[in-house]
Amino acid sequence: MLSVATASATPVPADNAATSVTAADFTDGSYIVLLKDAPLATYSGTTPAPGDKLNVTTSAAETYAAQLATAQDSVLSAVEAEPTYRYDTVLNGFAISLTAEEAAQLANRGDVESVTPAQHLELHESDLSFTDGSATPDTDVSPDFLGVRGEGGLWEQLGGVDVAGEGLVVGIIDTGLAYANASFTDGTVSSPPADWAGDCEPGEDGSWPANACSDKVIGANYFIDGLRAAGADAAAHEKVSPTDINGHGSHVAGTAAGFPLTLTAGTTEIDIAGMAPAAHLSVYKVCWDYVAGTESGATCMNTDSAAAVEKAVEDGVDVLNFSIGNPDDPGYNNSPVDEAFKNAAAAGVFSANSAGNSGPEGNPVNMPVSNNAPWVTTVAAATHRDATAPTIAGFSSRGPVNVPAAEQNLLKPDLGAPGVQVLAAAINPETGATGWGYKNGTSMASPHIAGLAALLQQGHPDWSPMAVKSAMQTTTRDYTTAQSNDPFLGGTGFVAPKVFLNPGLVFDSGVADWDAFEADTTAGYNYNTASLQIGALGAEGPTTTTRTVTNVTDAEVTYTAAYDGPASLEVIVEPATTTVPAGGTAEVTISVRNIDAATDVWQKATLSWTGAGLPAVTIPVVARGEQAPADETPPAKVERVWGENRYGTAQELSEHFPEGSDTVYIASGEGFPDAMSGSPAAARGLTPGVMETPEGDAAPVLLTRKGSLAAETVAALDELTPAKIVVLGGTSTIAQSVEDELNAGWTAEVTRVDGANRYETAANLAAMFPADLPVVYLASGENPAYPDALTGSALAGANDAPVLLTRKGSVPEATAAALADLNPQSVVVLGGPASVSDAVYDAVGASDRLFGADRFETAVDVSSNYETDVPVVYIANGQDYPDALASSALAGSEDVPVLITNPGTLPGVIEAELNRLSPERVVIVGGTNSVSQSVEDRLNELYPGWIG
Numbered sequence: 001m002l003s004v005a006t007a008s009a010t011p012v013p014a015d016n017a018a019t020s021v022t023a024a025d026f027t028d029g030s031y032i033v034l035l036k037d038a039p040l041a042t043y044s045g046t047t048p049a050p051g052d053k054l055n056v057t058t059s060a061a062e063t064y065a066a067q068l069a070t071a072q073d074s075v076l077s078a079v080e081a082e083p084t085y086r087y088d089t090v091l092n093g094f095a096i097s098l099t100a101e102e103a104a105q106l107a108n109r110g111d112v113e114s115v116t117p118a119q120h121l122e123l124h125e126s127d128l129s130f131t132d133g134s135a136t137p138d139t140d141v142s143p144d145f146l147g148v149r150g151e152g153g154l155w156e157q158l159g160g161v162d163v164a165g166e167g168l169v170v171g172i173i174d175t176g177l178a179y180a181n182a183s184f185t186d187g188t189v190s191s192p193p194a195d196w197a198g199d200c201e202p203g204e205d206g207s208w209p210a211n212a213c214s215d216k217v218i219g220a221n222y223f224i225d226g227l228r229a230a231g232a233d234a235a236a237h238e239k240v241s242p243t244d245i246n247g248h249g250s251h252v253a254g255t256a257a258g259f260p261l262t263l264t265a266g267t268t269e270i271d272i273a274g275m276a277p278a279a280h281l282s283v284y285k286v287c288w289d290y291v292a293g294t295e296s297g298a299t300c301m302n303t304d305s306a307a308a309v310e311k312a313v314e315d316g317v318d319v320l321n322f323s324i325g326n327p328d329d330p331g332y333n334n335s336p337v338d339e340a341f342k343n344a345a346a347a348g349v350f351s352a353n354s355a356g357n358s359g360p361e362g363n364p365v366n367m368p369v370s371n372n373a374p375w376v377t378t379v380a381a382a383t384h385r386d387a388t389a390p391t392i393a394g395f396s397s398r399g400p401v402n403v404p405a406a407e408q409n410l411l412k413p414d415l416g417a418p419g420v421q422v423l424a425a426a427i428n429p430e431t432g433a434t435g436w437g438y439k440n441g442t443s444m445a446s447p448h449i450a451g452l453a454a455l456l457q458q459g460h461p462d463w464s465p466m467a468v469k470s471a472m473q474t475t476t477r478d479y480t481t482a483q484s485n486d487p488f489l490g491g492t493g494f495v496a497p498k499v500f501l502n503p504g505l506v507f508d509s510g511v512a513d514w515d516a517f518e519a520d521t522t523a524g525y526n527y528n529t530a531s532l533q534i535g536a537l538g539a540e541g542p543t544t545t546t547r548t549v550t551n552v553t554d555a556e557v558t559y560t561a562a563y564d565g566p567a568s569l570e571v572i573v574e575p576a577t578t579t580v581p582a583g584g585t586a587e588v589t590i591s592v593r594n595i596d597a598a599t600d601v602w603q604k605a606t607l608s609w610t611g612a613g614l615p616a617v618t619i620p621v622v623a624r625g626e627q628a629p630a631d632e633t634p635p636a637k638v639e640r641v642w643g644e645n646r647y648g649t650a651q652e653l654s655e656h657f658p659e660g661s662d663t664v665y666i667a668s669g670e671g672f673p674d675a676m677s678g679s680p681a682a683a684r685g686l687t688p689g690v691m692e693t694p695e696g697d698a699a700p701v702l703l704t705r706k707g708s709l710a711a712e713t714v715a716a717l718d719e720l721t722p723a724k725i726v727v728l729g730g731t732s733t734i735a736q737s738v739e740d741e742l743n744a745g746w747t748a749e750v751t752r753v754d755g756a757n758r759y760e761t762a763a764n765l766a767a768m769f770p771a772d773l774p775v776v777y778l779a780s781g782e783n784p785a786y787p788d789a790l791t792g793s794a795l796a797g798a799n800d801a802p803v804l805l806t807r808k809g810s811v812p813e814a815t816a817a818a819l820a821d822l823n824p825q826s827v828v829v830l831g832g833p834a835s836v837s838d839a840v841y842d843a844v845g846a847s848d849r850l851f852g853a854d855r856f857e858t859a860v861d862v863s864s865n866y867e868t869d870v871p872v873v874y875i876a877n878g879q880d881y882p883d884a885l886a887s888s889a890l891a892g893s894e895d896v897p898v899l900i901t902n903p904g905t906l907p908g909v910i911e912a913e914l915n916r917l918s919p920e921r922v923v924i925v926g927g928t929n930s931v932s933q934s935v936e937d938r939l940n941e942l943y944p945g946w947i948g
Helices: 059-076 100-107 142-146 225-229 248-257 302-315 336-346 442-459 465-474 511-519 521-526 646-654 673-683 711-720 736-745 758-766 783-798 813-822 838-843 855-863 882-894 908-917 933-945
Strands: 029-035 085-087 093-098 112-117 120-123 127-130 169-174 217-222 261-265 268-272 280-285 287-292 295-301 319-322 350-354 377-382 415-418 422-427 434-440 532-537 543-551 557-564 569-574 577-580 585-594 603-610 617-625 639-641 663-668 701-704 724-728 749-753 776-780 803-806 827-830 848-850 872-877 898-901 921-925
Touching (some): 029 059, 029 302, 029 336, 085 302, 093 100, 100 112, 142 415, 169 217, 169 248, 169 442, 217 302, 225 302, 248 280, 248 422, 248 434, 248 442, 268 422, 295 302, 319 336, 336 511, 442 465, 465 617, 521 532, 543 933, 569 617, 646 711, 663 673, 663 711, 711 736, 724 736, 758 803, 758 813, 776 783, 783 803, 783 855, 783 898, 803 813, 848 855, 855 898, 898 908, 908 933, 921 933
Parallel strands (some): 217 280, 319 350, 377 415, 639 921, 776 803, 776 827, 827 848, 872 921
Antiparallel strands (some): 120 295, 127 434, 287 295, 422 434, 543 585, 557 577, 603 617
16 A cells, blocks of 8 residues: 555644644655755845746855755754755755654654655546547637637747747646657757756667657656555556656646647548747656555555656756646645745746646535645636636635635635646547547646746746736636636636737736745735635724736826625725836825625625727636625824835835934845844944044945846945945855945945855944944854844844854854954843854853744744833744845834734733833834735824823
8 A cells, every 4th residue: 555644744843932833743755855055046135037947057046956955964864864855946845754863853744844654646637538530610719719820819929830849948737748649749940948957868668769759849857756655656657757658647738838730520620739839848756656565546645746857957947737636625825735836936846736637516516725835827618619618617616715714815826827628738548559639627827827828938038937927817808607606716817819918008017025925824815916805894994905917018007996796795906007117117005894794605706907009907806705894994103114026125114214324234135144234334434444424424224136236236336325335245145246336336436345245244244343243143144043133133233232143053253363362241132042042152151142933933032122101113024034134224213123923913021011111103114015004004003002
């Protein structure tokens, strides 16, 4: 029997103090163990710039991969087993077989994020009818029905069928490929992209010949080690290679990117083509017919699927299709494979995923939609051949996602595509011969979206995967029945490729947005996507959220919002009319209230933004919950300082510094240790060699990208006209080109405070402070402990003291030398022993430690050094640090604290500290994607009790 662990997923919280599990929580079996450090796809030093692909062969990537390997080795040394797979590109961890005791041991480690049992996944196909000469359709209508083929169609808009998808690579994670099928051989395409890094494996049995790869099929790999680790192996009739014996993977690949062909069925000619016929294909076989003792069947192990996503991103695919899922998927994003797709999206890879075949006519029946992560596009199956098309197929899985009502805050599926009687490459189940067949399933709908996404990327190569997804969603056409137009069946509608290249506005998102969604799904309706679902409207008043729209046209646009829905649901958009500059963004507030419907009734409506001569932008609104009175809330007391991004927020904060400062600090907005240690110096207006600015005024901290100044930073410098600019960090953090840009653009004296590493940079910053100080603060310079130093640096600035950095277990030479030079009366450590060890505490002769059980309690311990009735408290995101970083210099200059919060919920310990502080003002730093509207609402509820 297969020996996959049967325990449910056991993620370890990010702040896992006092968290403990035992062997009773696990069984012996296969697991995926994830570590806390970021993989290559999202690590700040290696994540690709927008529009670029992840390159895992750079020196920075190889160095960081070696660091991850060392950390993985440390974890692996605690158990006997060898890993089945190691992951470092889209995941940081490994697949491994563990005893229950070993699984518990790893789950209790501070450097382990989660220990999750391996899972069996399944293909989302319902049935097959093979074209054997008896079929009689006039044509395969999918390309015509969609508006891809024909006059004015998408192919013509992109230059014709011969170039539709040219230069793009579609990755297929499935059952492999029938490489000899004419859908993959009978045509010509361009050579593989210059940066393609994929390969073709012949297989253990040599069943994938060398000539099976071509300019069309440029990658072919197979993944079976996870299946074998679970106690099974390939069935005797399988090909242990990328070769397909099932036909599912071939059908999916042909649908996405098969060559245009004319087939003969009796006396009838049938024209077929994939959505992106000029695109390249790379196949990753993860699904197998297997045997395990007396048991046999078919499965796709998630350990193998995660390895396939990893390899595909390393190879350089542009799009992935995953027509695989779990019919009992219990939530939005609960598996390592979900996380792999998340980090693939961060690397610029679009993923189309099937919604499942468990609708009322499916098998099994009435299981909710699967593949529900916000960063993938989840596709429902619709008809496209009969007179009432398109309508959602009876087998297509439906929403809402199977989570508690308060968490049902993201619409799935996302949209629909053809998934009934789809004709594409297949394998005759009776003879094993390759040919073409009709298949039904969301498996068939998903590759339509994958191929179309490649065409959208061809038209807009600089768009993110979520911008591509949004363009598809807001431009859909209606289904032909009211039932199918239910968003829980068909998402935002049926895909309309003929118009989606010009959506007008898009709803974009990235890693910070996805992290915020994961951190608190009860506030998931704040996620910036092209739909709005609220599962539990409150009784106190309207539930309010925001959406940020991006103008993807080349001119300023003005849109006006309109609501279309039942009178029992109130939806108000402010501002009702929005003007967005070319390439710019705007934020709109949407308030939703149940007027008189029953609490458990889902109400369904649409919001549309229209403008003269502009494409309409339409999203569904789905909500249920308690009835509430009209909004009579007094004006908000809590303030918010924010920009469109971290650079804009830093720009806005710079306007709150006292006039007259002649100095500006420039810090990295991508790697934060230098700015953390620089904030106290900025708070006191210190500059290299001068000790303080002539007026002693605090210096604002602006943020920059490594290689160029953000437009917001340029605008701030133009407004501030500083006499001195201090660059924090070496050229590996802020490139010489930025310093050159500063020297060329402004008359200020530009200096740089740097060192060979973050510890030396902090020491050199500390050298600007006088010796014999009353106190010096010491914080961890390692990524997981950043929040401790961020809140502590404001206190350090208030006390005219520097922050030095240390490793967890040892004191860097530069730090030790700086302490000797400063000769402080006391050393205060920021953070607990998990961040700065007791050995380090003793080595530096520390006198005190400010810490708590997690980052929020540590922030409170730091804040306890302030008296009550403070004039202001700054509130920033405790999971994404730029806003807290930029505000700490301002807070330090004003002798007030910085407190941190979860993006979607205000921690209880922070509420209690705010009650103690009783601030006259509360200022949120960052937009609603960083600190949600629900947190602001909670602060406004509490605020009257603090003032006066």
